[in-house]
Amino acid sequence: MGRLCFRKCRLVRIMGWFQIILGGLVIIVSISSLFRFYSAGFFMHNEDICRHFYGVKDVYDGFDVKALSDRVEEVLSKMEKLQDKLEKTVQQMEKNKDAFYRANISRSEYKKFLEEEVIQPLYSAHIGLRQIRLPKVEGIHNTTMKEEPLINTFVIEEIRKYITPKENRIGKINIYGTERIYNTIGHACVLMKKELEEYMDYDIGSYCKDDWILAQKLMMNGCDPLPRRRCLTRASKLYQKPYAINESLWRLPDGRNVRWSNYQCRNFECLSSKNPKRGYSKCTGCFEMEKEKPKWVTNITLPIDFLMSDVLAIKPGEIRIGLDFGVGTGTFAARMREKNVTIISTALNLGAPFNEMIALRGLVPLYVTLNQRLPFFDNTMDLIHTAGFMDGWIDLLLMDFIMFDWDRILRPGGLLWIDRFFCKRKDLDDYMYMFLQLRYKKHKWAISPKSNDEVFLSALLEKPPRSL
């Protein structure tokens, strides 16, 4: 009994301490914020308030004193509520002493109580305090309404704030030489208004929902670029440091470094091609290192499989940087890295954590869809390798835009390596026209049957000089 009491009493004592600490906190916060508020707000000119709060010389005219006072109110009321709740809990513990002694409070219940009743309210009060620093966005209802019709499409304040052009500080010209910065969103965001508003509905500064899958859906449906958000992205709780680079390239990463909640699998081993419930269909087997290792380095009999060494031998030492445009786990980039070539691999998390896998191997994943112009400048890449992404399903007009974008970023003398593109035999002429229209020099060109009515096409093409 004595021991039992010891534990329970300790709990009561701890709760008591919490109460005192929180009481202290409330008092400190009240005094300090009210002091700052009053000393700033009512005896100074508007500009002085800003100087007082920001500590900088540049003065933001539109500082919103009312929002500030609202925030302070909100935080105070949150803290008071918390204090009440804790007091009540302690009182109840006193009242029902006997029942309390009889019923065990387990560690997990205790933890749950602390998390839900204490930490979360404290956290939201903290967020409330942080928001005090945010100035009002001036002009959102005045100047921009006329010139920015898109803004009125959305109701959620955070989207409106995002797409409102941001004027420079008074009298300053920004790094682009313009007077304001336009944040951009994909035009299809308007079509997916409901989803976008769900995506942008969060508390500034707090944790985001675990909603990357919603973000990816928006992007793939053309809401790309997505707006940025001002919330903290979630990470795996048990994140381990990645393996060292001498091991990471060819070792299956630690599954704890991935948030698995939106996949069918819960670890990397489950993504094996032997598992029919692995949850993805493209690049089957690409999470098995022993299957990945022979790619592009060992002789395979099919003429459509070119060896990496043969390709690099065409331009010895000249191929240094490139893009791997496809679906995969970065094996092409890993092999190229061993040959001192830096490759960036495009990746979407279509049913499996492709981005995390590539990054954990120590390679660079580029999270882009087919929708967007590639984020590289003209004539910069030595190599573009493409496999597995675009096949015979792709619209010819879309493909045309993509081909010309590749041509844009490829440097003169750069190589375009089309690897195992496949389509229906009857469509082959159309696609061959696509690949040949740019009049690249043909280094390699191979066609093999895939099935009765489908064919594979591989090609190695070189962009000619453009001396106009």
Ligand SMILES: *[C@@H]1O[C@H](CO)[C@@H](O)[C@H](O)[C@H]1NC(C)=O
């Ligand atoms: C209460 O906890 C003690 C020690 O943890 C355990 O031995 C006992 O069975 C528990 N009693 C009840 C009713 O759960």
Ligand SMILES: *[C@@H]1O[C@H](CO)[C@@H](O)[C@H](O)[C@H]1NC(C)=O
């Ligand atoms: C608001 O709009 C009016 C005219 O529509 C303009 O004269 C005024 O300068 C604007 N206010 C601000 C703060 O931009």
Ligand SMILES: *[C@@H]1O[C@H](CO)[C@@H](O)[C@H](O)[C@H]1NC(C)=O
């Ligand atoms: C990788 O490098 C570390 C030190 O840098 C070394 O301890 C480890 O043995 C190496 N692993 C392999 C597989 O070479």
Ligand SMILES: *[C@@H]1O[C@H](CO)[C@@H](O)[C@H](O)[C@H]1NC(C)=O
């Ligand atoms: C691939 O096969 C060819 C001819 O069969 C041979 O000349 C070449 O050395 C082989 N390459 C490798 C990497 O095994």
Ligand SMILES: *[C@@H]1O[C@H](CO)[C@@H](O)[C@H](O)[C@H]1NC(C)=O
């Ligand atoms: C890559 O670079 C390193 C260091 O410069 C060099 O030792 C190595 O031989 C190079 N590897 C290849 C395949 O060129």
